[in-house]
Amino acid sequence: MGRLSDRDRSMIRRLRNARVLEDADAHKLKSPDGVIVVPCSDGDQMPDVFEHQCALAREVGRPVRPHMLSLHGGAMLIAENCPLYREYRVDDLLLQHIREAEGTDLKGIGTVVLYIHAPCGAAGLAGLSLVEQVVLLIRAKERVKEIDTTNAVVCFVHVDYGDRQRTYFISRDRWLSYWAALGRRLWGSLFLTDPHPEAVRTRASDSSEEDLPGPICQDVELLNAPLSLGDTGPSPTQLALENARNK
């Protein structure tokens, strides 16, 4: 089993501070017909993913009906530019399975939960950082939405810290706002072309960094500190905050 890289850990911390990654438990899925779940097949993480989906359903009194579509890499495979298993047209296969599971002839499930996770062995094989996985996940969401715009598509990031596993919700809109405000400067060099050219800074964030929303503003301060992708890790204060959040 791999270990969470310092680079990915740093990214997660930034996105948690900016509330781009939020606790999944706070986002109750209103899915009366069950959920189509697209996680990586990683057997070390699957029990946590499966149990979490079942628990979310039980908590809101909806049917426990996780319809699992699992392949190495999870939902990022749905993005047409994911480098994994292209020769097998895995994106078309997964989209077809989702289409069938949504259809009333088969299961009639109207909610799709897309997962990536870290550390992910398949992502490692392809040399993908978590930033690149998130970009692919967001693209996967767009493609699943194209199947049926009335269906709900939710994106989760599962993280194994070694001593604990956590599931975070990531909103496409918040990710794009973050990309425009900071992500492009932090991580744009990882990509040959800008993966989100449509992401533009809001009027507030155009005027000055002080006008950014609170959480992102804090991250601007971090950005202005001598940190890089492989930054030096959390301060004791940050660790305490992180631990408190993850309780």
Ligand SMILES: [Zn+2]
């Ligand atoms: Zn994996």
